[in-house]
Amino acid sequence: MSATIIDGKQVASEVRAEVATGVAAFVERHGRAPGLATILVGDDAASAVYVGGKQKACAEVGIQGFDHRLPGDATREQLVALIEQLNADERVSGILCQLPLPGHLDGVEMTNLIAAEKDVDGLTVGSAGRLALGLPGLRPCTPAGVIRLLDHAGAQLSGAEAVVIGRSNLFGKPMAQLLLQRNATVTIAHSRTRDLEAVAARADVLIAAVGRAEMVRGRWIKPGATVIDVGINRLAEPPAGRRSSLVGDVCFDEAFPVAGAITPVPGGVGPMTIAQLLANTLQAAELQAG
Numbered sequence: 001m002s003a004t005i006i007d008g009k010q011v012a013s014e015v016r017a018e019v020a021t022g023v024a025a026f027v028e029r030h031g032r033a034p035g036l037a038t039i040l041v042g043d044d045a046a047s048a049v050y051v052g053g054k055q056k057a058c059a060e061v062g063i064q065g066f067d068h069r070l071p072g073d074a075t076r077e078q079l080v081a082l083i084e085q086l087n088a089d090e091r092v093s094g095i096l097c098q099l100p101l102p103g104h105l106d107g108v109e110m111t112n113l114i115a116a117e118k119d120v121d122g123l124t125v126g127s128a129g130r131l132a133l134g135l136p137g138l139r140p141c142t143p144a145g146v147i148r149l150l151d152h153a154g155a156q157l158s159g160a161e162a163v164v165i166g167r168s169n170l171f172g173k174p175m176a177q178l179l180l181q182r183n184a185t186v187t188i189a190h191s192r193t194r195d196l197e198a199v200a201a202r203a204d205v206l207i208a209a210v211g212r213a214e215m216v217r218g219r220w221i222k223p224g225a226t227v228i229d230v231g232i233n234r235l236a237e238p239p240a241g242r243r244s245s246l247v248g249d250v251c252f253d254e255a256f257p258v259a260g261a262i263t264p265v266p267g268g269v270g271p272m273t274i275a276q277l278l279a280n281t282l283q284a285a286e287l288q289a290g
């Protein structure tokens with residue numbers, strides 16, 4: 001038996017359709033659209049693609065986009081001034097600062113300047129604290145998107161052994177918190193974890209976010225496990241028999257015959273990040289409107 005493929009593009013399009021309906025209702029009630037301001041500092045090619053995708057997605061669901069670009073040598077003061085301006089702008093319901101920032105700027109410090117009610121990335125200290133305490137709030141987009149995919153796949157989370165490989169603020173830590181809220185038994189594994197393979201092999205739900213192409217091999221996977229691949233690694237050319245040069249952190253061809261369900265790369269977790277951002281922007285607008 002081989003795995004069911006969890007189609008992130010399809011689930012993301014369902015989320016986008018729900019958001020479009022919600023935005024239309026918001027416009028009807030308030031006579032204005034929710035607004036999302038994106039900030040891109042520098043000219044990192046991948047970040048520019050992601051920000052472009054976010055702006056395009058806003059337009060498609062009726063959210064007003066504000067696309068702010070600063071040069072790669074922008075000063076801390078310039079970025080602080082922009083965030084403060086957007087915090088005060090009533091047309092802006094949500095603000096996100098695309099990560100990573102250039103090395104001279106501190107992503108944690110800058111993100112944390114975003115007003116709590118506009119923190120649609122869910123990355124400020126306040127949002128992270130609310131998540132850790134189990135209080136309602138805006139949740140980081142990729143982990144929230146993964147929960148939606150797991151629910152779509154019918155994964156049983158309560159009581160499940162969940163292993164998250166990766167401990168970033170952007171993904172691993174909030175992912176673990178969301179799984180804990182769903183009563184999973186959660187392990188966060190990382191580069192210093194002893195016998196990572198054995199830890200991974202315990203998982204009913206295995207989530208890989210390590211940033212190393214195809215590191216998770218088929219033998220690491222418990223038969224029937226749900227495998228979520230958060231990695232996006234661009235190879236010089238597509239692997240044999242594939243059209244895309246993007247691969248995940250999981251060796252898909254080895255995992256597919258062992259897993260019960262698995263996300264592909266591309267077309268798995270990635271599309272959920274932007275869909276969830278749209279949902280968070282609508283949620284933020286609704287909360288601000290009272």
Ligand SMILES: Nc1nc2c(c(=O)[nH]1)N[C@@H](CN(C=O)c1ccc(C(=O)N[C@@H](CCC(=O)O)C(=O)O)cc1)CN2
Pocket residue numbers: 049050051053096097098099100121141142170232246265266267268269270271272273274
């Ligand atoms: N402030 C933030 N910065 C970053 C975040 C974030 O959530 N907030 N996440 C990532 C990048 N990211 C969004 O910003 C993102 C990554 C991947 C995708 C996506 O749709 N991937 C596609 C493949 C696209 C390609 O061809 O490269 C897929 O997996 O199918 C969307 C958004 C880091 N920074």
